[in-house]
Amino acid sequence: xxxxxxxxxxxxxxxxxxxxxxxxxxxxxxxxxxxxxxxxxxxxxxxxxxxxxxxxxxxxxxxxxxxxxxxxxxxxxxxxxxxxxxxxxxxxxxxxxxxxxxxxxxxxxxxxxxxxxxxxxxxxxxx
Amino acid sequence: xxxxxxxxxxxxxxxxxxxxxxxxxxxxxxxxxxxxxxxxxxxxxxxxxxxxxxxxxxxxxxxxxxxxxxxxxxxxxxxxxxxxxxxxxxxxxxxxxxxxxxxxxxxxxxxxxxxxxxxxxxxxxxxxxxxxxxxxxxxxxxxxxxxxxxxxxxxxxxxx
Numbered sequence: 001x002x003x004x005x006x007x008x009x010x011x012x013x014x015x016x017x018x019x020x021x022x023x024x025x026x027x028x029x030x031x032x033x034x035x036x037x038x039x040x041x042x043x044x045x046x047x048x049x050x051x052x053x054x055x056x057x058x059x060x061x062x063x064x065x066x067x068x069x070x071x072x073x074x075x076x077x078x079x080x081x082x083x084x085x086x087x088x089x090x091x092x093x094x095x096x097x098x099x100x101x102x103x104x105x106x107x108x109x110x111x112x113x114x115x116x117x118x119x120x121x122x123x124x125x126x127x
Numbered sequence: 128x129x130x131x132x133x134x135x136x137x138x139x140x141x142x143x144x145x146x147x148x149x150x151x152x153x154x155x156x157x158x159x160x161x162x163x164x165x166x167x168x169x170x171x172x173x174x175x176x177x178x179x180x181x182x183x184x185x186x187x188x189x190x191x192x193x194x195x196x197x198x199x200x201x202x203x204x205x206x207x208x209x210x211x212x213x214x215x216x217x218x219x220x221x222x223x224x225x226x227x228x229x230x231x232x233x234x235x236x237x238x239x240x241x242x243x244x245x246x247x248x249x250x251x252x253x254x255x256x257x258x259x260x261x262x263x264x265x266x267x268x269x270x271x272x273x274x275x276x277x278x279x280x281x282x283x284x285x286x287x
Contacts, residue, residue, distance in 0.1 A: 022161045026191060026195040026196060027195060030209050031207055053191055056227060064187060073230070073231060076226060077227055078227070079224045
């Protein structure tokens with residue numbers, strides 16, 4: 001894993017059922033993720049919001065699959081634009097550093113129009 | 128007007144009591160299904176044990192579900208469905224997500240008793256283009272029944 005190596009992009013298109021299951025698994029009651037009139041008419045969004053933490057999970061899964069068998073030690077990310085039900089998120093990344101038994105990967109999720117919705121970096125330990 | 132009042136500073140300095148949750152196979156299966164994990168080590172105890180685990184293994188970032196459920200149970204529901212237990216006493220109308228930083232430790236298996244410790248590690252006021260902003264950074268630390276760290280998470284919310 002040398003710096004510059006790209007990890008294979010993975011497309012994720014969560015359905016309304018996926019958003020519901022993620023809210024339910026966490027007992028997260030925030031209405032913008034399941035209540036369409038609340039999300040649109042009240043909060044002014046174009047549709048249900050894809051949870052930021054779910055996008056974080058997609059980045060973790062994408063990076064873990066590409067970096068196996070290395071262990072995911074840490075990740076940091078920030079949300080830079082909203083993602084809504086119906087959006088396909090392409091998750092990918094690039095190795096930016098590999099030294100001292102650690103590999104750092106820049107990770108991102110972007111919509112079909114190229115807008116980055118979540119970005120950050122993950123650190124893996126060689127095993 | 129300052130967003131961060133003395134009331135908010137007292138809120139940020141409070142000690143939140145630790146909360147312990149025992150993880151079930153159902154909890155793990157539901158979360159695995161929600162994030163699209165299909166490997167049987169998350170669903171089938173025999174497969175997980177044959178692979179060297181104590182029981183079915185929780186997928187990555189599972190502790191998030193434990194802390195959200197604990198927060199939902201700790202407060203009343205606000206009109207938008209969020210828990211009053213996560214809302215700081217700030218005269219702010221909008222909350223936005225800032226940075227999240229997560230450190231991963233030992234795996235969680237069904238039957239583990241996970242203790243969650245919460246603290247507010249930072250409360251800062253800044254002045255943005257649209258006026259004052261308050262940045263609240265919360266840290267959740269998760270340990271198992273052996274005292275091993277399973278995850279530490281810090282995230283920032285921006286209020287204005």
